[in-house]
Amino acid sequence: MRHDAIAAQVLRQDVQALQAYAVQPSAGFIKLDVMENPYRLPAHLQAELGQRLGAVALNRYPAERIEDLRAALAAHARLPEGCALMLGNGSDELISLLTLAVARPGATVLAPEPSFVMYRLACQLLGAQSGPRFVGLPCRAEDFALDVPALLEAIAKERPALLWLAYPNNPTGTLWDAGAIEQLIGAMQGHGLVVMDEAYQPFAERDSMDWLRRHPHVLLMRTLSKFGLAGVRIGYLMGRSEWVAQIEKLRPPFNVSVLNAEAALFALEHAQVFAEQAEAIRTERERLFGALQALPGVTPFPSQANMVLARFPDAAATFARLKGQGILVKNVGGMHPLLHNCLRLTVGTPAENTALIEALK
Known part of the structure; x- marks a missing residue:
């Protein structure tokens, strides 16, 4: 029997219809497409880290060292009393586990859109029969702010088990109004969890x-990817101990490798280096935003993340021209109708940003 015929028999139809996540080949390009920290460790720290990793017992499963990392992250984040911290293989795994945890018949997951695509995809991956139904509500078209009345109405109608709030948001970089979020947290009390996804927290004010301290039904999720360790794949979830204990039951054993844990512990010991890198990125973000404002026909949107979303007269043509000049950015125009003709530009080093600005001119 042909492979496609077998696949049609054994694989879910919705899985067959999905597209795998594609990564743009980037060798030889200025890489400004996936919100990475553009700075590497200083050479002397690279050497120290190499020695540390070389001494790791790769013949053993992760054990006590993972607990050391959990404790170090709790201290770094200043975890409130009564809360616990759970490790994930990046934020994506935590999103999947949280979605799985609320996957009851009739359950709903709610999020403003455009936002991080994994909120919707995590529901889809569980399947229409077992996964919660995802409801996405558009942000305000003019500034990507939260449409609070529409969200409050949806919360009252759907009674969602999860409300995702990316803070700052991806791909818009928006740091939503604190008063609006307070209203949404209040509306969710008693029937669902609010998950604050702070992947870009190092760059926000x-x-x-x-x-998290004041509301038992609020969970807070962070990652070391934007901290400067995208290749290490460490995400962490914080919340009341009783909530985290339930989600922890779904975590695969040994989901964080000993190499990743050791690299993360080393980075936390040198947190000041990464804090200085984040400050440099924030400074460059404002320079890039100002340069985009000065370009005719270009509308950049204020950002509190390490990227700037901008609308161009013809995003596809601009993307192609930049790629032809050796610069990779992200064309997000097809992700949501509100993102029509938008490019997402990761903030790079000063030299990379200058090259981008000159190419756009």
Whole structure:
């Protein structure tokens, strides 16, 4: 029997209809497409880290060292009393586990859109029969702010088990109004969880920690990817101990490798280096935003992340021209109708940003 015939018999139809995540080949390009920290460790720290990793017992499963990392992250984040911290293989795994945890018949997951695609995809991957139904509500078209009345109406109608709020948002870079979020947290009390996804917290002027302290139904998710360790794949979830204990039951054993854990521990010991890198990125973000404002026909949107979303007269043509000049950015125009003709530009090093600005001119 042919492979496609067998696949049609044994694989879910919705899985067959999906497209695998594609990564643009980037060798030889200025890479400004996936919100990475553009800075590497200084040479002397690279050497120290190499020695540390060389001494790791690769013949053993991860054990106590993972607990060391959990404790170090809790100290770094200043985990509130009564809360616990759970490790994930990047934020994506945590999103999948949270979605799986609420996958009851008739359950709904709610999020503003455009936002991180994994919120919707995690529901789809569980299947129409077992997965929760995803409801996405458009942000305000003019500034990507939250449409609070529409969200409050949806919360009252759907009674979602999960409300995702990316803070700042991806791909818009928006740091949503604190008063609006307070209203949504209040509306979710008693029937669902609010998950604040702070992947871009190192670049923002405020965070969600106060909401985590004050509201038992608020969870807070962060990652070391934007901190500067995208290749290490460490995400972490914080929340009341009783909530985290339930989600922890779904975590695969040994989901964080000993090499990843050791690299993360090393980075936390040198957190000041990464804090200085984040400050440099914030400075460059404002320079890039100003340069985009000065370009005729281009509308950049204010950002509190390490990228700037901008609308161009012809995003596809601009993307192609930049690629032809050796610069990779992300064309997000097809992700959501509100993103028509939009490119997402990761903030790079000063030299990379200058090259981008000159190419756009």
